Amino acid sequence: MPVYVYWGEDDFSIEKAIALLRDRILDPNWIGFNYTSISPDQPDAAIIALNQVMTPIFGAGGRLVWLMNTTISQNCPENVLTELQRTLPVIPEDSFLLLTSRNKPDERLKSTKLLKQYAKEFREFPLIPTWKTDLLLQSVNQAAEIVGVKLSPKCAELLAESVGNDTRLLYNELEKLRLYTEGSNQPLEVDVVARLVRNTTQNSFQLADAIIMGDTAKALTTLADLMNASEPGLRIVATLISRFRTWLWVKIMIESGERNQQAIAQAAEIGNPKRIYFLQQEIKSVSLPQLISTLPVLLELEVSLKQGASEISTLQTKVIELCQLYR
Template structure:
């Protein structure tokens, strides 16, 4: 079952006794848990109907005892269980001893008045574990992965419309490049932009540039984008702005190196017919970052990218050993990229 199907089922009253929500997109997980609360509980019941546990300090068997206990003054209760590392590879709960068999037994006959919701902020589950297989058979397991490149753009457009605003062409991309790919951050920035534009207003590129501050990483991302498009003046402008913000030149050089390394890796994996999602998983990147890196990669030959990385490695050595003044070294590097 996917998120859309599960959402529709909940709205129609078809609720599973157990949910396992996993993935790195915490904002989407939060939205889904809020949906469960809104659809299944009355507002006045929530103080008695919502129970929270953390498996970092509570044994799993205590959670099961809670699920088997009849709720007090309410017809149904939601039990949220965080840090559910019993479903992933590696250590399980640190010093706490979890009796997995208690959950396995519970899944055979779950209580009709309790809904267990396990929250796993991890990219993958350990599919080899018996408990994961049992939960997939008895409950609903949903993956909350970062949105792909086009999906993220579509999400930004939809969220803007819901706020009564309109995005000018190219503005969604500019917003993501300034604010990053985290949905929580993008939501806050959209709230601010739509408040500024007003009901029915249009958010354009200038508005995004004025109101959405870029992080150091996003500035370097934009700097490399300008290099890829042979816009030296804009690239230098971003570089000087970073210096005004008192960013250390060695750190800037390291971030530039990281971005060019990503571009080369994306280019090589794409050449081996890896999909955008596969590349993102392989490199531990957001799919949108892979999309942009792929666009940048088309503007360089693999040999040129390796040459740039070699020059950056040499620059790093010269800067750290005092053989070249740091700002001058980076300026010369940027100027030579255009030759």
């Protein structure tokens, strides 16, 4: 089945999957003739893609037509659906149609059902939630194996904390570590990783710490450092949401009378139960209502940034508002 459908927010992983697909399908000498990428701002982009995938191949290899950021699995016009029904069953075996989107396909739609019927791959590339530390650690170890870097458990934990769910940054940092250790068979030392790896997630943790202490000046200074390091605003917000969500779960479990660290770690989705003691200390002087009132503010901040609000001023305003909750 010559159809591939990729979607999700992990742009880097999607890019890697597309590169593998291109290498597998296309002959490098004939890419200019047999590879077409169609942007969503082109009029009738879906119709053009379906016509292109039916075009005979020139020279060697196969043909690949990439319909970028398409919405036909969320909202498909009737004329496009008709063309899909007519074209998908008869796409030549050596021609391939690739559709990508950030949004999850609506499986109730006829267009989505049709794509699933003819798709060789119907695959999601989600970002790992930043509070799922066990999955982040698993991702680090898998990427390290692919890149060829030997990491000790502590180094892997440090790298997971430093890059969070930013897959592109993870591979960039691992490539840096690979070059540093080239010719050596020894695992990296923790202090080496700490010196070499860009640690903006840890700085975002410091921002969360300043907020929970009600230290507005320190919070704004840390935020300025993050912005000067070109840290995306939505990534800062994601780390804050992860941090406060973890604190909230730990506080809820403690307030309910739970004392078993394993049970608290499981509820808060923390991979290492030994972290619970330190988290308890961090929120000892914070009330449950304060933590509960934080998440709606962070949600408002996330929505504002996604709707195109001024990043710096919006972040500054909300950071001040958050700090006031903990005074």
